[in-house]
Amino acid sequence: MRTVAELKAAARACLKAGKPRQAQAVYAQAVRQARAEGWGQADALVLEALRQLASEDAAAAQEAAEAALALSPDHREALHCRAEAARRLARAAGDDRACELHLVGRVARYRELASTIPQEGEVVVEVGASTGETTSRLARRAAKVVAIELTAHNCARLRTRFGATPNVGILQCDAWDLGTVAGRQPRADVVFIDVGGSAPAGRMLDLARKYRHLLGPRAMVLRNTELNDFVDSLASHEQQAGVGRWSHPRRRPNRSEAIEP
Ligand SMILES: C[S@@+](CC[C@H](N)C(=O)[O-])C[C@H]1O[C@@H](n2cnc3c(N)ncnc32)[C@H](O)[C@@H]1O
Numbered sequence: 062m063r064t065v066a067e068l069k070a071a072a073r074a075c076l077k078a079g080k081p082r083q084a085q086a087v088y089a090q091a092v093r094q095a096r097a098e099g100w101g102q103a104d105a106l107v108l109e110a111l112r113q114l115a116s117e118d119a120a121a122a123q124e125a126a127e128a129a130l131a132l133s134p135d136h137r138e139a140l141h142c143r144a145e146a147a148r149r150l151a152r153a154a155g156d157d158r159a160c161e162l163h164l165v166g167r168v169a170r171y172r173e174l175a176s177t178i179p180q181e182g183e184v185v186v187e188v189g190a191s192t193g194e195t196t197s198r199l200a201r202r203a204a205k206v207v208a209i210e211l212t213a214h215n216c217a218r219l220r221t222r223f224g225a226t227p228n229v230g231i232l233q234c235d236a237w238d239l240g241t242v243a244g245r246q247p248r249a250d251v252v253f254i255d256v257g258g259s260a261p262a263g264r265m266l267d268l269a270r271k272y273r274h275l276l277g278p279r280a281m282v283l284r285n286t287e288l289n290d291f292v293d294s295l296a297s298h299e300q301q302a303g304v305g306r307w308s309h310p311r312r313r314p315n316r317s318e319a320i321e322p
Contacts, residue, residue: 065095065108072115081115088112103133110142119149137228140182141204144250148277160273163282166289171255172198174282179203183250186276188236188268192218195253200229207246211235211256236268239275249276255284262287 063071068091075084092108106129113122123146129139163178165171175198179185182204190196190208192215199206200223208223209232210216216233223229234241236256252272254265265285273281 063094065091065098065100068094069108069111072111076115081117084115085112088115101133103129103136103139106132107136107138107142110139110146114142114145114149117149119146119153122146123150135181137182137204141184144182144184145248148248148250152277160278161280162269163280164289164292165282165284166258166286168255168258168284171195171253171282171284175199175253176202178280178282179251184246184248185251185253186242186246186249186272186278188252188254188272189256190219190231191215191255193222195255196223196229199253200226203251204228206230207232207249209234209236209242239271243275246276249278250280252276252278252281254281258284258286260285262291 068087072084072087072091075081075087088108088111092105092112095105095108106125110122110125110129113119113125122142126139126143126146129136130143133139163174165174172195175195179199179202181202183202184205185199185203185207187196187199187206187208190210193208196206196208196219206229208219208229210219211234213233216231219231223231230245232242232245236242236254252269254269254272256265256268262285265283265288269281269283272278
């Protein structure tokens with residue numbers, strides 16, 4: 062007879078292979094097995110939430126996750142299930158949630174944001190992890206961090222550094238290989254992108270846009286000095302320019318509403 066852990070792994074494999082019905086059945090078996098093995102009620106509820114997520118019933122998954130959190134408020138997997146269910150419900154309601162974009166120039170500021178933006182239970186994808194300075198900050202807050210890095214040399218250092226950190230996964234690939242990224246991590250709450258601060262600005266905006274559509278995060282942090290300087294220069298230009306004629310991007314003002322110089 063398979064253990065609950067084995068059943069969970071098998072269900073995840075079914076999901077990965079695009080077999081949700083099979084995953085659902087295996088999760089149901091895991092719920093029964095957990096009860097038979099005398100697992101805690103919170104863990105059994107989390108398995109139930111996972112089963113409901115596999116069956117695409119986000120409302121029921123949310124309910125089960127909430128019930129688990131009522132019993133065990135710090136339960137990581139329950140937090141993850143609740144966040145995932147909320148995301149699916151929002152999407153089903155046509156709420157393609159707004160994504161806040163943080164643009165930074167200095168790496169020190171980027172790392173600072175790694176210590177403040179992720180919330181408990183969230184999944185973070187970090188693009189351009191280098192040797193893991195930002196990764197370690199992210200891992201202290203997030204439920205899961207997928208660190209993407211291009212070079213084999215840096216990946217080897219990341220594996221050594223985070224080998225014993227269960228919530229960090231290393232993915233060696235090109236950030237532009239979106240199929241590989243989505244295959245490993247199909248969604249994220251937060252995305253951090255730093256493939257070098259002086260990377261071409263237009264390419265970086267394109268990459269940020271692609272990750273936004275691919276993973277549906279609620280927040281993104283992008284490090285690029287050129288973009289950051291450009292936005293800063295706009296801000297100081299606007300301060301100097303004073304009040305001029307302007308129009309709302311969605312609604313042109315009537316002539317009488319336009320602000321005259
Ligand atoms: C400036 S470092 C990131 C520093 C990191 N944010 C930190 O806090 O230490 C940029 C990293 O992005 C990686 N990189 C560059 N191009 C990449 C690509 N196309 N895909 C994935 N990683 C890439 C580089 O190998 C390098 O390790």
